[in-house]
Amino acid sequence: MAQTDSLASVLASKVVGQPNVIEALVPCVEMFQAGLSPDNRPVGVYLLLGPTGTGKTRTVEALAEALHGSSKSMLKIDCGEYQMEHEVAKLIGAPPGYLGHRETQPALTQQKLTAVTTEKCGLSLVLFDEIEKAAPSMSRIMLGLLDRGILKLGDNTAVSFEKTIIFMTSNLGAREMMRELTPTVGFQSAMAVEPDDAVGKLERVAMSAVKRKFSPEFVNRIDHVLTYQPLDAASLSAIVDHEVTRLQRHIVERLGSRAFSVDVPYAVRQWLMEKGTSVEYGARELKRTVHRFLTQPLGTMVARGEVPPACCVLVGIQKDKAALALGVAKAGMPRGCSQPTLLLVDGNGELARFIERMMAAEGWDVVVAATASEARRMAAKRKPHGVMMDAELPDGRGVNLAVQLGESMPGTRSVVMTEEALPLEENMACARLGVAVLQKPFLVKEALGVIRAQLGRRSLGRMDAPLKVA
Numbered sequence: 001m002a003q004t005d006s007l008a009s010v011l012a013s014k015v016v017g018q019p020n021v022i023e024a025l026v027p028c029v030e031m032f033q034a035g036l037s038p039d040n041r042p043v044g045v046y047l048l049l050g051p052t053g054t055g056k057t058r059t060v061e062a063l064a065e066a067l068h069g070s071s072k073s074m075l076k077i078d079c080g081e082y083q084m085e086h087e088v089a090k091l092i093g094a095p096p097g098y099l100g101h102r103e104t105q106p107a108l109t110q111q112k113l114t115a116v117t118t119e120k121c122g123l124s125l126v127l128f129d130e131i132e133k134a135a136p137s138m139s140r141i142m143l144g145l146l147d148r149g150i151l152k153l154g155d156n157t158a159v160s161f162e163k164t165i166i167f168m169t170s171n172l173g174a175r176e177m178m179r180e181l182t183p184t185v186g187f188q189s190a191m192a193v194e195p196d197d198a199v200g201k202l203e204r205v206a207m208s209a210v211k212r213k214f215s216p217e218f219v220n221r222i223d224h225v226l227t228y229q230p231l232d233a234a235s236l237s238a239i240v241d242h243e244v245t246r247l248q249r250h251i252v253e254r255l256g257s258r259a260f261s262v263d264v265p266y267a268v269r270q271w272l273m274e275k276g277t278s279v280e281y282g283a284r285e286l287k288r289t290v291h292r293f294l295t296q297p298l299g300t301m302v303a304r305g306e307v308p309p310a311c312c313v314l315v316g317i318q319k320d321k322a323a324l325a326l327g328v329a330k331a332g333m334p335r336g337c338s339q340p341t342l343l344l345v346d347g348n349g350e351l352a353r354f355i356e357r358m359m360a361a362e363g364w365d366v367v368v369a370a371t372a373s374e375a376r377r378m379a380a381k382r383k384p385h386g387v388m389m390d391a392e393l394p395d396g397r398g399v400n401l402a403v404q405l406g407e408s409m410p411g412t413r414s415v416v417m418t419e420e421a422l423p424l425e426e427n428m429a430c431a432r433l434g435v436a437v438l439q440k441p442f443l444v445k446e447a448l449g450v451i452r453a454q455l456g457r458r459s460l461g462r463m464d465a466p467l468k469v470a
């Protein structure tokens with residue numbers, strides 16, 4: 001049991017936001033590992049449907065990584081290369097005596113199936129990618145293979161697929177699926193539909209597109225039709241996190257003693273996410289976006305000798321928001337090297353906006369919450385270095401929030417802003433916990449001084465504008 005649990009969790013870490021896919025896949029592998037797969041047919045036949053860039057191809061790569069240790073340990077047939085009838089013959093090779101018989105190695109041979117297995121696992125993964133692109137004769141050739149697990153080659157030898165899972169991916173119906181989900185266009189609004197009705201609806205839409213394209217015999221031989229959902233913001237953000245972690249691991253593995261750390265704050269991750277995703281391509285461009293805007297510029301810095309060993313490269317966003325800004329972090333920033341994050345909790349939008357502007361100009365990453373409960377949620381997610389809160393919040397007292405945050409995240413420094421003198425017990429709590437109190441109206445200069453003292457030793461720059469804020 002432990003082994004399949006770990007297969008499911010390994011897959012879930014590589015293919016995010018598609019739990020029903022993993023749920024349908026694991027038992028099939030389990031059956032094979034238990035030696036209980038049926039005879040005379042493939043171990044499983046899966047049709048993976050859904051919009052572009054939702055993880056269909058990635059699923060098979062991830063399974064190959066989990067079972068064989070490499071995403072390349074699978075036999076992939078790019079169906080786009082078999083669009084013409086005569087090209088389909090390359091799959092099985094020409095019969096003896098035909099022109100080109102000796103030159104054409106069939107794409108599907110027993111040897112090739114064995115080559116993608118490992119000592120650890122004898123299961124071959126075969127992927128017919130983007131099957132809708134292949135000429136119709138491809139599905140005819142595949143009928144016997146799906147049904148009996150046998151493929152007759154041109155030279156009349158037979159290839160057994162009994163120890164094979166067959167995957168076919170397609171974006172058939174994807175456009176209709178997206179239309180179902182988005183009455184108005186937009187990747188984000190795709191998430192507006194209740195997920196529960198969405199799943200069933202998408203499956204029906206996708207299946208009807210499949211039935212229009214393929215013969216009933218073909219459709220009947222598919223064990224599982226899995227429908228991929230458009231990825232929601234949380235999944236996309238998990239993919240970015242994953243890519244950033246991979247980059248960091250790569251740096252450590254490749255550079256050894258010359259390795260350094262890369263600090264990619266939340267705002268930068270969001271920027272990458274927005275830049276790398278679209279309705280049309282899903283998350284397909286995400287990896288490339290990370291590569292282009294982060295990995296490549298980092299490589300240039302390393303090549304130029306600008307990155308000393310064991311330092312920290314800080315990533316920010318350029319002013320025009322067109323690219324990322326990379327720099328070696330200087331000492332003296334709060335908690336190591338991160339672009340510090342300030343959580344501002346205030347019901348008064350105007351003051352919040354003012355402080356936000358001021359701190360952002362000083363290089364802080366500022367996030368704003370309007371209520372205490374929102375602040376708790378954001379703090380859990382963003383782990384801010386500092387929190388500035390109004391004493392009087394719509395849903396509670398600022399000091400209580402400061403106490404809670406201080407307990408749940410030791411090391412977070414808080415500043416409470418108040419109009420009136422605080423009640424004695426609040427004052428005492430602040431003194432005990434080292435929470436600074438800022439009496440309104442305060443001068444910007446004064447506020448900056450307190451923030452600087454409280455939140456970090458980072459220089460807050462010139463602050464000679466004695467602007468009064470109420």
Ligand SMILES: Nc1ncnc2c1ncn2[C@@H]1O[C@H](COP(=O)(O)OP(=O)(O)O)[C@@H](O)[C@H]1O
Nearest residue numbers: 014015016052053054055056057058283284287
């Ligand atoms: N669900 C997902 N989980 C993790 N990464 C994903 C997911 N969907 C897409 N990606 C990212 O996008 C890339 C392209 O996804 P892919 O599986 O090729 O899309 P398609 O559904 O069109 O086959 C992947 O290599 C991966 O970086």
Ligand SMILES: [Mg+2]
Nearest residue numbers: 056057129169
């Ligand atoms: Mg694909």
